Every structure is written in structure tokens, then in C-alpha cells.
Amino acid sequence: MSDRDRETFERALDEARRTDRNDDLAATQRPRVLTGLAFDPASGSGGKARFGLALDWTDEPGDRPAPGPQPPPPEAANRSGDTPAEIERELGLGTPLTLTELTARWRDFVWRNHPDRQPLEARAHANRRVAIANALYAQARHELAKAR
Numbered sequence: 001m002s003d004r005d006r007e008t009f010e011r012a013l014d015e016a017r018r019t020d021r022n023d024d025l026a027a028t029q030r031p032r033v034l035t036g037l038a039f040d041p042a043s044g045s046g047g048k049a050r051f052g053l054a055l056d057w058t059d060e061p062g063d064r065p066a067p068g069p070q071p072p073p074p075e076a077a078n079r080s081g082d083t084p085a086e087i088e089r090e091l092g093l094g095t096p097l098t099l100t101e102l103t104a105r106w107r108d109f110v111w112r113n114h115p116d117r118q119p120l121e122a123r124a125h126a127n128r129r130v131a132i133a134n135a136l137y138a139q140a141r142h143e144l145a146k147a148r
Contacts, residue, residue, distance in 0.1 A: 082125070087132045099144055106137040 088094065091105050110133060111117075115126040 082128050082132065084132050084136060087129060088136055091133060091136060093136060093140055097140070097144075099141065102137070102140055102144065106133060109133050 087109075091109055093102075097105070110130055113126050113129050113133070115123040115130065118126040
């Protein structure tokens with residue numbers, strides 16, 4: 001690093017330290033009060049919702065990008081139905097599993113099918129599937145504990 005770069009860096013650090021100390025003093029001397037905030041439910045889920053909330057805090061509403069069409073989740077086409085037998089097959093519960101393997105498969109299933117990760121119209125279906133998977137997982141864990 002050149003001497004000039006080092007000096008610039010040191011000045012920036014000093015300024016940041018001064019700003020931090022001034023902010024700390026200001027925060028202890030007077031309380032900050034926020035008024036007039038209203039939080040509506042975020043539209044969509046996941047990153048889309050957080051991005052929308054973040055944009056609500058900006059002062060430039062005209063700078064918001066237009067939301068693009070949302071493609072269906074890639075695993076949606078591969079999903080089976082809601083019956084316990086189909087979900088049991090999807091979890092791979094017909095084969096002998098260790099507790100670690102069972103937990104890994106259950107977590108993977110819940111990650112892919114969790115209602116919060118699905119579009120609004122598919123959440124009821126995902127909720128049923130995850131509830132069935134949770135019951136099958138609890139039953140399989142109970143059977144593994146008995147086998148010990």
C-alpha cells in the first residue's frame with residue numbers, strides 16, 4: 001500500500017471513529033422517537049417481501065423497479081400428492097435409516113415444501129404436506145428410539 005493510500009485510509013478510520021463517538025454521545029443525550037410509522041403485511045414471501053419493506057423506507061418511490069413475473073418454484077412440478085404413503089415415499093421412510101439420515105431427509109423435505117416458501121395460492125397444500133411429514137417424522141423417530 002502506498003503512503004498516500006495509507007494516509008487516506010487512516011483519515012477515513014479517524015473520521016469513522018469520530019462519527020461513532022459523536023453518534024454515541026447524541027444517542028445518550030436525547031432519546032429518538034419515531035412517530036407515524038405503519039407496518040402493513042408484506043406482499044409475497046421471502047426476499048420479495050423484505051425487498052418491498054426496504055423500499056417502503058426509501059424517500060424515492062419513483063425509483064422502485066417494476067416487479068417481474070414470479071415463476072413457480074422449481075420443485076412444484078415434481079411434487080406428489082397429499083397422502084401419507086406418497087409423502088412417506090418422498091421422504092424415503094421405507095428404507096432403514098439412522099436418526100441423522102432421517103433428520104436430514106425430513107429437514108430437506110420441510111425446506112422445499114414449507115408454506116412460507118410457497119406462493120399464496122399453494123400455501124394450504126404445502127401446509128397439509130408439511131403437517132403430514134411432521135407426523136411421519138415423529139412416528140419414525142419414536143420407532144427408532146424403541147429399536148435402541
